[in-house]
Amino acid sequence: MSLYDDAVLVLKGYEDQEELRQAYLEHLERHPDGLWKACSAGHITASAMVVDPERGRVLLTLHRKIRMWLQMGGHCEPGDATLAAAALREATEESGITGLTLLPGGPVRLDRHHTPCAWHLDVQYAALAPGGAVEAISDESLDLRWYPYEEVAGVADESVVRLLAATRARL
Numbered sequence: 001m002s003l004y005d006d007a008v009l010v011l012k013g014y015e016d017q018e019e020l021r022q023a024y025l026e027h028l029e030r031h032p033d034g035l036w037k038a039c040s041a042g043h044i045t046a047s048a049m050v051v052d053p054e055r056g057r058v059l060l061t062l063h064r065k066i067r068m069w070l071q072m073g074g075h076c077e078p079g080d081a082t083l084a085a086a087a088l089r090e091a092t093e094e095s096g097i098t099g100l101t102l103l104p105g106g107p108v109r110l111d112r113h114h115t116p117c118a119w120h121l122d123v124q125y126a127a128l129a130p131g132g133a134v135e136a137i138s139d140e141s142l143d144l145r146w147y148p149y150e151e152v153a154g155v156a157d158e159s160v161v162r163l164l165a166a167t168r169a170r171l
Helices: 003-013 018-030 083-095 149-155 158-170
Strands: 043-052 057-063 072-075 109-114 119-128 141-148
Touching: 003 018, 003 083, 003 119, 018 043, 018 109, 018 119, 043 083, 043 158, 057 083, 057 149, 057 158, 072 083, 072 119, 083 119, 083 141, 109 158, 119 158, 141 149, 149 158
Parallel strands: 043 119
Antiparallel strands: 043 057, 043 072, 057 141, 109 119
16 A cells, blocks of 8 residues: 555544545645645645653654744655654654654644645644653754643644644543
8 A cells, every 4th residue: 555545544534623634635636746745735744742641741842944842743755654654753753762652543633734845734643752761852853852731832832732632632
C-alpha cells in the first residue's frame, strides 16, 4: 500500500472534524502529489504531541523558522510507509527521544494552517515518551522544553492547546 492510499484510509476512518476531514480527502483527490512539499496548493503533513502522562507534561519545540512553540512534526518523506510512521519519525527526529510510541486509535486531531511554504493539512497524533526520556535539540529547533499541561496555553497558540486537549482526552 502506498502512503497516498494509507492517507486516504486514515482520513476515511477518522470520525471527527467532518468538514475538515472532507477537505483533506478532496485535496488528495484533486492533487495526487498532495502529500509532498512540492505541492504548492498545500500538502498533508504529520505531527505528534509528545507527552509524559506520568508527570503531566508535554514536550514542545521552539521551531527555528516559525519561532513558535509547537508539537513535533513536518513533511512526509518518500520512505514513510504510513502517516503514523511519518508522525513518529518526525517526533523522534525533532525530540531526540528514542522509544516513542503513538497512542493507539489513529490521529487525535486535524489542523489546517498556513506556513511559509504552503498550507499544511496536518494529521496530528500523540506520542508517549518512555520513562526517563532525554530530549536532544535538532537542527529544526531553537529549543526544546517540557511544559506542564496547565502552562501550554501560556506559551503556545490555540492549535497546540486544542491538540493537547484532544490528546489528554485520549489518554
